[in-house]
Amino acid sequence: MYAFKAYPTKEDFETVAKALVQTHPCLKETGSHSGWNGWKNSLKFKMGNYRTKMRQLGRLDVTVNGGKRRSDTTNGDPPNTQIKKPKKGEINFLPDFPEGMTDQNMEVAREVLVNEMMKTKPKESLVKKEMDVTFAFRRKEIVNEKPAISQVVHRWPALFTENQVYYEFGRVVGKNLRENFLDALDNLSPSLMDLFKKKKGLTGQLLAELLYQTKTTEPTDVRCLCLRGLPVTLGDDPSAFFKTCFDTADNDLYRQTPVGLLFIGEENLKLNPSKVGIILEGNVVMDDLANLPQAFYVLFGLIYALHLDYPRYMKNTFCFVQQVMFNLGKSELPPKIQTLKNQLAV
Template sequence: MAVQQKFTTRIIVTEGDIRKMTMETRPDTLEDLLGCLKDRLQTNYSFSLQYQDPEFNNEFCNLTHLSELSEKPTIKLIPTIELVPVTTHLDLSSNSVSLADTEILSVSSERSSQWPEAFEIPKFAVDVEYRLRQGNLLYFRDGVCLKVTKELKHDILEKLAETMYSFKAYPAKEEFEAVAKALIQAHPCLKEQGSSSGCDAWKNSLKFKMGNYRTKMRQLGRLDVSVNGGKRGRYSTSGDPPNKAIKKPKKGEINFLPNYPEGMDDHNLEECRQVLVNEMMKKKPNGSTVKREMDVTFALRRKEVVKDKPAVSQMVQRWPALFTESQVFQEFSRVVGKNLKDNFFDALDRFSPSLMELFRKKRGLTGQLLAALLCQAKTTEPTDVRCLCLRGLPVILGDDHSAFFRTSNDPADKDLYSQTAVGILCIDEDNPQQSPVRVGIILEGNLVIDELTNLP
């Protein structure tokens, strides 16, 4: 029996992103290659492929069959645009719009990026920009600060609050200070006389203006602020008691409670959720259908998580697609606006040399445990190095790694992990190894994912 060789390719994603990729076996068809590349690259768009043809001085040609590829080919991704019709049916008798037959919905995320490292002051209205420009000229010539009228101050604060809200509904103290400093740097004529920082009053005014802006957004029905509308009991129309705790985004969340897509309500989104559940019952769910329905139902899912705080077991039943590797990355991107996989691996690879050096220097019982892990290291391949670092982290921190890394040959044996709040299940391991053959994730005593191929 012939041994299948690994398939190594040079992938040109963009001009500034060229990667080496190795597959365990050579794909049989072009569709298999496209599917493998989509999974490995975590792309959220469709693309075709081109390859370097040696018969034409290695110029790129469209790839139509895998037989055209050499042993170690160079492949280029060409993004394609799919035009999908949007159909809606109008029920004229009831003056309502039915979205049941909608082929695809454009879901625009409310926020697409984190708070910037350097806040950029937006462009104000034409008259405001003119007055500020004249004020800056006078400041540089005579050192005279601009006399800010009530109307001018309102226009400036309103635009700043709108821009801040596009990043965060509840900015922190440091962020208010950063905006105030950026304002007087962009327009020095707005500096305050007698203030050590030159912007203390602007910072305080921004805080009050942001509160007023949230009230305006709450009255318009924006969910991320209306969830806190009844904290004093004034906005509660259903007789609910006043809210004691204000719900705010945690850590890097930018879309912790987004609005429903335009024209959608609980009923429409519940129908989309059921379509998603039915799709996940198939042996091979359609990836594009799953992604589309997960995008559409994102706001409903976040509403359940933020307001209802369901158990993991309930989430697994209602949102089975959320517990797949690809959708974990997609959901992280929807909530936080970052690529979880790339950011994690970049950080892990950056710290790996220092961690490996630390593992070798440790002595005592900790050093013995780490030495055993170092002996199990197979190669210096990135995956093996990452596995070693992740295995050694609990040891170096003095934690009981056996309580987090659970080992079993039978993932159906729930007694092994029923009391584990968060953990990793290493499956099909005859002997404890650094890199298990198959990996699962445990949350609240439930094995939610069990098809991961490696520990990182």
């Protein structure tokens, strides 16, 4: 189990306990409704003990939480508030360094990356190779130190290119960012559009305006409609997330935006803008994305790559993308998301 996750969820323990009893029927517990509840509890204790042993051996994914469960913390915080563990279904939250690699080796490789990214046409194969090598070093820096986005842009410029966002998301969660997102969105689109048409009240009025702006059934337009309507349906505040401006140099409009998408050069908010940027901590970190769906899934990948929290005003939407569309993290859904999932009959 530890080879897959240092911190398994309740569902993970149940799955393993059930599989254990099914594979070895002689282990089935008499008098137990399921036959494996005792094994589930035993696995929890065994995993805790194993994590302690791994912490003593210096494994990064668990040493980061060493000594943080005390109730008498010096700063007065309650216990467990600083525990760092996967919360969004990451399979590589804090991986160990490759054998023989140290911080010094990794820093040299990072400098090679920075120098390569200064070229007009960086060599893609070299960039990917060095990004693969420095993955554990980068995760350690981002998760433990929580640097400002401007600092990450300076130290890891390759991370803010579209292809490297795809690769990094794959390294962190083991899934194809673009394919999984678009496949899930296309499967949900017919049900979402039907639901938008049935909504009443203020939500229905806002969705009706979006439906009116959708002039064609071209796939990109339909995807844009669904992505613009999803936060409205879930009760989020898309006005704090979707921004528009003529020039990215004029950052007064988005300086206070922690996470958002910027429609560039559009006089009015349109469903399918011709150019979209990504805002993180008030900075436009990417500004050449071709359409809204592309910008949305690249932003979602960056949130994982940079270990960011979902913005409060779009939390339901991002949780829906994570838990329903990508099937990552906990199986239990918040009420609003569970309701929408039931309405869509996913």
